[in-house]
Amino acid sequence: MSDTDPIRTSPVSMENCGAALAMTVVPDRWTWLILRELFYGVARFADIQDDIGIPKSVLSGRLATMVDTGLIQKEAYRDGTARTRHGYVLTQKGRDLVPVIVALMQWGDKHLKDGTATLDLTDRRTGTPVKAGLVLEGGILPARRLAFAPAAHGDN
Amino acid sequence: MSDTDPIRTSPVSMENCGAALAMTVVPDRWTWLILRELFYGVARFADIQDDIGIPKSVLSGRLATMVDTGLIQKEAYRDGTARTRHGYVLTQKGRDLVPVIVALMQWGDKHLKDGTATLDLTDRRTGTPVKAGLVLEGGILPARRLAFAPAAHGDN
Numbered sequence: 150m151s152d153t154d155p156i157r158t159s160p161v162s163m164e165n166c167g168a169a170l171a172m173t174v175v176p177d178r179w180t181w182l183i184l185r186e187l188f189y190g191v192a193r194f195a196d197i198q199d200d201i202g203i204p205k206s207v208l209s210g211r212l213a214t215m216v217d218t219g220l221i222q223k224e225a226y227r228d229g230t231a232r233t234r235h236g237y238v239l240t241q242k243g244r245d246l247v248p249v250i251v252a253l254m255q256w257g258d259k260h261l262k263d264g265t266a267t268l269d270l271t272d273r274r275t276g277t278p279v280k281a282g283l284v285l286e287g288g289i290l291p292a293r294r295l296a297f298a299p300a301a302h303g304d305n
Numbered sequence: 306m307s308d309t310d311p312i313r314t315s316p317v318s319m320e321n322c323g324a325a326l327a328m329t330v331v332p333d334r335w336t337w338l339i340l341r342e343l344f345y346g347v348a349r350f351a352d353i354q355d356d357i358g359i360p361k362s363v364l365s366g367r368l369a370t371m372v373d374t375g376l377i378q379k380e381a382y383r384d385g386t387a388r389t390r391h392g393y394v395l396t397q398k399g400r401d402l403v404p405v406i407v408a409l410m411q412w413g414d415k416h417l418k419d420g421t422a423t424l425d426l427t428d429r430r431t432g433t434p435v436k437a438g439l440v441l442e443g444g445i446l447p448a449r450r451l452a453f454a455p456a457a458h459g460d461n
Contacts, residue, residue, distance in 0.1 A: 154385060155348035155392050159341070159356050160424075167413030167423040168341050168406055169357075174417065175409075178332040185315070185324050192311035200315050201325075219416075229310060236311050242416050248439050249408040250324055253331075256405060257323030260375075260398050261330065267323040270439075277441050283404050284436050285428050 174218050175246070179203055179211050181253075184243065187221060188250050192236025212237060220246070252281035330374050331402070335359055335367050337409075340399065343377060344406050348392025368393060376402070408437035 163169040175181060182201045191197055198208050215221045220243040225233050239246075251270065258266050270279040319325040331337060338357045347353055354364050371377045376399040381389050395402075407426065414422050426435040 155352075155382065156346045157349070157352050159345040159347050161345075163338075163357065165418075165423065166341070166410070167415075167418050168410035169338060169413075170417040171409045171413035172334045172337040172341070174413075176334040178328050181328040182319075182325060185322070185328070189315040189317075190312045191315050193313070196311075196313050201319065226311065245412055245415065248437060249405060249412060251439060252405040252408050252437065253327045254322070254324035256401055257325075257327035257330075259323075259401065261326040262321075262323050267317055267321065272441050275441075280440050281404060281408065281438065282440050283407060283426075284438050284440055285431075285433050 174220070179207060180215065181250075183208070183211055183215065184220065184239070184246060185250060187237060187239045187243065188247060192224070192226075192238060193234070194236075197237075215243075219243075248281050251279075255281055330376070335363060336371065337406075339364070339367055339371065340376065340395070340402060341406060343393060343395045343399065344403060348380070348382075348394060349390070350392075353393075371399075375399075404437050407435075411437055 159166070175184070179201075182203070183197060186197045186200055191200055194208065194212070197203070198205060203211075212221065215237075216223065219240055221237045222240050223235050224238045225235055227233060254267055258264065271277060272279055315322070331340065335357075338359070339353060342353045342356055347356055350364065350368070353359070354361060359367075368377065371393075372379065375396055377393045378396050379391050380394045381391055383389060410423055414420065427433060428435055
């Protein structure tokens with residue numbers, strides 16, 4: 150039993166919330182799973198299809214939308230033969246979702262895999278282990294210490 | 306034109322990937338938006354419904370699933386009158402998604418809001434600004450420096 154009366158409406162409207170807007174651009178599990186494939190470096194239509202078991206027409210639609218929203222782009226590459234083939238890669242906008250994917254992965258590792266890590270994440274330069282988290286100068290901040298208020302620019 | 310032949314399959318199967326598993330538990334935009342409401346502290350069925358514009362039957366189904374998957378729980382509270390009412394709050398498992406929500410929000414702020422912050426995020430204890438990100442001992446690691454390999458426990 151809580152004696153705190155919960156708030157009646159979120160302090161930021163959907164139209165002004167970066168999170169709600171992001172959820173519109175990455176709206177469903179297929180889109181997340183395609184981002185995961187591209188994060189791993191799987192690039193070809195048929196390979197993505199095989200990996201995540203997505204119907205061809207659905208994959209086709211999601212990829213087109215993701216190109217439109219700027220998350221991914223088509224890229225030509227040589228496959229060792231004389232032929233030029235095409236795949237998909239993350240754009241910078243898409244790559245900027247990597248910390249989100251890593252944070253989600255860590256959450257899955259903790260809560261759905263009994264703490265077993267999916268990947269060893271390290272700094273490419275030094276080999277130091279890497280985690281995703283809330284960051285304060287010098288370290289990770291526990292979520293319970295996070296305070297927030299609508300930003301001061303006045304259009305929330 | 307890339308000369309790198311892309312990999313043909315992800316290094317970790319869907320069943321062993323914490324991210325893919327997490328995407329099953331948070332599979333759609335409604336679920337994300339409900340998490341966002343609870344993150345903000347909106348707790349009541351009717352208030353969530355109003356805030357995100359979700360059909361009643363859909364909200365009802367999503368909340369039941371989220372209770373089943375352990376993201377949220379029902380909580381009784383007093384609303385200032387003699388009546389006891391019920392709302393929903395994040396469980397610890399649900400609260401552990403806060404860094405993901407914050408990372409997604411920051412991404413939305415950068416790419417969908419021209420860099421305008423949605424919230425001022427600070428350390429509740431010190432007031433120091435907080436960000437979500439990839440963390441190396443002592444700071445945020447740029448995503449481009451992230452290397453990864455399947456974890457060494459051998460069941461990927």
